[in-house]
Amino acid sequence: MKLPILVRIDAGHGGRDGGASGDGVNEKDLNLTSAKALQYLLKLQNIGSSLSRETDTRPTYADRVATPNDEGLVVAIHHDTATADPGLWVFFNDVKVAKPFAKTLGDSLGEAVGASVKVLSHWERKWYDKKGAVIGQGLYINDTIKPAVLVELGPTRTYTRDEMVARVESLVAPIVAFLAV
16 A cells, blocks of 8 residues: 655755765765665554655755645754764754654654754754854755754764664654644
């Protein structure tokens, strides 16, 4: 049975954009592995999802948040810089229900890894040049009318299978609960 697609999962970066790197690992690869794992775990819960990319490509920002219907949400998967400790963030877009969803998601992730997770509006994400001047603000997750979050699952580094599974599994229950409302 084909499930209706309720969740758009963005595997951040891709193609020539490797994102952060550390420990011999590129963020784009961690993001794709995590996104595929999340898609699999949601399918086990009878929740259909689509990936922004299934290989090492770089989708447009519009494709990253594209959803096929009026239901659901967008979950963008990222990892922080290799030196970030704990590197756990959840950013939410301007859709009213995104903030409480982001808080629930952050609580679940923090419990799974035993660390605090910062939950912030996407507008609180600023971009800096090499001299420390702000050159941009906000995230692409606000380019959709759907509730959307961008989750930083930790620093870009090598993870054990159990560490990675715990991080991704922590996202499932909040997604299931959100969609049940």
